[in-house]
Amino acid sequence: MVNFNIPPYVGEEINYINEAIKGHKICGDGPFTKQCNTWLEKKFHAQKVLLTTSGTTALDMALLLCQLNPGDEVILPSYTFSSTATAPVLAGAKLVFVDIRPDTMNIDETKIEAAITDKTRVIIPVHYAGVACEMDSIMEIAKRYNLLVVEDAAQGVMSSYKGKALGTIGDFGCYSFHETKNYSMGEGGAIVINNEIYNERAEILREKGTNRSKFYRGQIDKYTWIDFGDSYLPSELNAAYLWAQLLKADEINNNRLDSWNKYYKAFEPLAKQNIISLPYVPEQCQHNAHMFYIKCKCIEERTKLTEFLKMGGGICSISLYSAA
């Protein structure tokens, strides 16, 4: 039996969670959240990273920071998770879908320009399965039309494009640490802010519209409500779980890549006979083995295959990284 996903667990999570409890700090922005933010900033050479309650709320924050007006348009791929679309809707924008490339399943960068109007403000590339979109082309188009780029890198933590970590290439990047992602905290995520002009508003937005972060840093002597906001801080208990995972990030990544490569080799003969097709990873993309998918020729073959696999037929197990 091959499970769709086993939540990653490296063993130290419980100790860090205990530490948070004993330290009497279980709400947001305590030591574990700060350690995670800093670790992500250093590892990915990011200007600023803030943990959020999910990948979805990281996207919500990014789109709110884009300051859209009613009628503004946001370009996104037609094949993605619902949160890529709900974030711009929440920010008041109109969705403009662009088709994907069949090889990487990512937004087709050659079709973006035709979708741009004088109302377009943002492009959201989604790095499907942790394989990067064609970011040079996308950033060039964004620059030419003065658009913002929000990378949905929910599946792309530890992946890179031409050596740059996914999430750090556009104006904003959004990560997910949901149970089904490579690094987990149960529910959680992070926003990467690549332009420091957004730092202050991001902190306010994340802290219920208050300048509490400035207060904690001693930059002001009392905090108050100053702008629109919401609550996007995860609990320290979740951050403590993530901290254990980040310390083992390279190990988890290598382990996943090993499994991915095993699947690739095992399925290669079928792909060579044109029975199925396998994922394509362009030269300039270092992926994180977020997902291994195969594509069948038609829906009938796919239905038959999934029915066969549900019966437990003939598939041996290749385990993903987990202490379980």
Ligand SMILES: *Cc1c(COP(=O)(O)O)cnc(C)c1O
């Ligand atoms: C998982 C995922 C999200 C949402 O992340 P959550 O942490 O579950 O809210 C958004 N976009 C993509 C592409 C995802 O895979």
